[in-house]
Amino acid sequence: MKRMRVSHIIVAYGMAVLLQTSWLSTYPLVGVTANFVLCALVLLRAVSSHPAVYGGAVLCGLLIDLSLGLYVGVSALAYLSVCAVLHVVSDSLNPHNILTSVATVLWATVWYEVVYWLILFLFGSPYHGAYLAARLPVLMLANGVTTGVVKGMLR
Amino acid sequence: MLSALLLTVMLVISFGNPGDSPFALEVQGVLAAVQKPVTRMGNILQRGTQGVFGFRSLVDENQALTRRIAELEEEILDLQLSRAELEELKTLTGALNYTAVQESKFKIASGIISMDGSSPFNIFTIDAGLRSGVVKEAVVVNELGLIGRVSEVGPRFGKVISVTDTNTNFSFRIYKSDTEHYLGIASGDGRGGLTGYMLDADARIALGDRLVTSGMGVYPAGLIIGTVSDIADNRETLLKTIDIEPAVDFDNLSTVLVIVTKDLL
Numbered sequence: 001m002k003r004m005r006v007s008h009i010i011v012a013y014g015m016a017v018l019l020q021t022s023w024l025s026t027y028p029l030v031g032v033t034a035n036f037v038l039c040a041l042v043l044l045r046a047v048s049s050h051p052a053v054y055g056g057a058v059l060c061g062l063l064i065d066l067s068l069g070l071y072v073g074v075s076a077l078a079y080l081s082v083c084a085v086l087h088v089v090s091d092s093l094n095p096h097n098i099l100t101s102v103a104t105v106l107w108a109t110v111w112y113e114v115v116y117w118l119i120l121f122l123f124g125s126p127y128h129g130a131y132l133a134a135r136l137p138v139l140m141l142a143n144g145v146t147t148g149v150v151k152g153m154l155r
Numbered sequence: 156m157l158s159a160l161l162l163t164v165m166l167v168i169s170f171g172n173p174g175d176s177p178f179a180l181e182v183q184g185v186l187a188a189v190q191k192p193v194t195r196m197g198n199i200l201q202r203g204t205q206g207v208f209g210f211r212s213l214v215d216e217n218q219a220l221t222r223r224i225a226e227l228e229e230e231i232l233d234l235q236l237s238r239a240e241l242e243e244l245k246t247l248t249g250a251l252n253y254t255a256v257q258e259s260k261f262k263i264a265s266g267i268i269s270m271d272g273s274s275p276f277n278i279f280t281i282d283a284g285l286r287s288g289v290v291k292e293a294v295v296v297n298e299l300g301l302i303g304r305v306s307e308v309g310p311r312f313g314k315v316i317s318v319t320d321t322n323t324n325f326s327f328r329i330y331k332s333d334t335e336h337y338l339g340i341a342s343g344d345g346r347g348g349l350t351g352y353m354l355d356a357d358a359r360i361a362l363g364d365r366l367v368t369s370g371m372g373v374y375p376a377g378l379i380i381g382t383v384s385d386i387a388d389n390r391e392t393l394l395k396t397i398d399i400e401p402a403v404d405f406d407n408l409s410t411v412l413v414i415v416t417k418d419l420l
Contacts, residue, residue, distance in 0.1 A: 018193055020271060020272070021186070021190060021269040021270065022190045022193040022194045022269055023193055023194040023196070023197025024197065024272070032272055033272030033273055034272075035273035036273075038273075058162070064271055064274075066179045066182045066183060067186045067269065067280065068270065068271045068280065069271075069276075070276055070278065071166060072165050072166065072168075073162045073165040073166035074166060075274075076162050077159065077162045077166065080162060123166070125345075126343050126344070126345035127345050128346045130346060131275060131345060132275070135275060139273065142273075
């Protein structure tokens with residue numbers, strides 16, 4: 001596994017947050033845009049096990065919560081849960097295979113969205129499970145395509 | 156474990172006190188300053204690309220026609236409101252010191268600078284804040300109808316939360332004719348839409364009926380909310396419950412209008 005500079009991780013997450021919250025998100029396809037931070041987390045974890053990879057994702061979640069969230073900490077906790085699972089399984093995955101990265105981001109999307117919904121559900125938010133189910137396939141598609149394209153470009 | 160604990164504590168505090176802290180406002184201010192030029196550049200790039208492919212004139216024409224339709228619809232609603240309520244308001248003017256809504260508000264046009272498209276909520280930041288005259292709880296609309304309200308405001312930005320994202324109830328009115336109109340209560344349904352119920356158990360409503368704000372509560376009267384997409388009878392309350400299709404397309408928001416009523420100043 002390559003060693004990655006922390007500055008590269010910061011730049012990658014910075015770009016992911018900007019893409020996720022700026023211009024691109026005001027023109028979503030079929031109502032959603034990709035979760036670029038989640039894609040960045042999966043792609044970065046494939047090439048580095050530096051703690052900044054996990055810390056960066058949680059920090060991005062916190063920033064998104066602070067600027068555009070209904071409550072502070074929901075996204076951050078959801079990213080943290082994905083980090084925990086990734087930490088356990090990533091070493092057994094092939095970091096160079098595009099399909100492995102795409103498959104990883106697909107289950108990570110499901111995991112993230114379910115945790116996100118669960119937190120809101122526990123606190124009594126109106127976010128409905130049926131709405132999550134309706135959005136999930138499109139989000140998986142968007143995240144899968146984004147991860148596949150970026151991974152392909154980086155090879 | 157420690158970070159999970161810290162985040163959970165933050166979450167609990169946030170749920171208990173939904174208003175943003177001064178620290179959160181500072182973070183939002185910094186993010187908005189970075190996001191604004193990125194969004195602007197993206198918009199310019201997008202419009203330029205459309206021009207290259209010859210669609211620009213069509214897009215402009217389409218936007219102009221959409222605006223005109225919205226203006227005409229607003230005029231029709233204004234007339235309906237005026238006719239139905241003119242006499243009533245005339246009698247109340249003296250007694251209640253009533254000021255017509257149209258005279259008691261000013262509007263600020265604003266662009267959207269950030270939005271999280273991967274989130275299930277329609278929460279976004281606009282590039283107008285306290286310095287432009289935007290205040291907390293100001294009403295946000297576009298040419299299609301009601302979007303929501305300003306939940307937080309900084310010097311140069313405002314955070315907008317849509318009507319579909321909250322449990323907060325607001326009242327609406329359905330106009331069937333000049334003399335026949337019904338009141339109801341609506342709120343977000345947690346699925347990106349709205350749900351509500353009619354206050355009159357005998358309300359003669361039908362699919363496709365248009366809802367407008369009643370003027371009671373946060374929103375001024377006459378703003379288009381959406382149309383009735385489903386009607387059901389609630390056996391417990393004996394009232395009609397309805398599903399509402401919002402008039403606004405939340406997936407295609409670029410510019411909005413902030414309405415600041417005098418009572419917010």
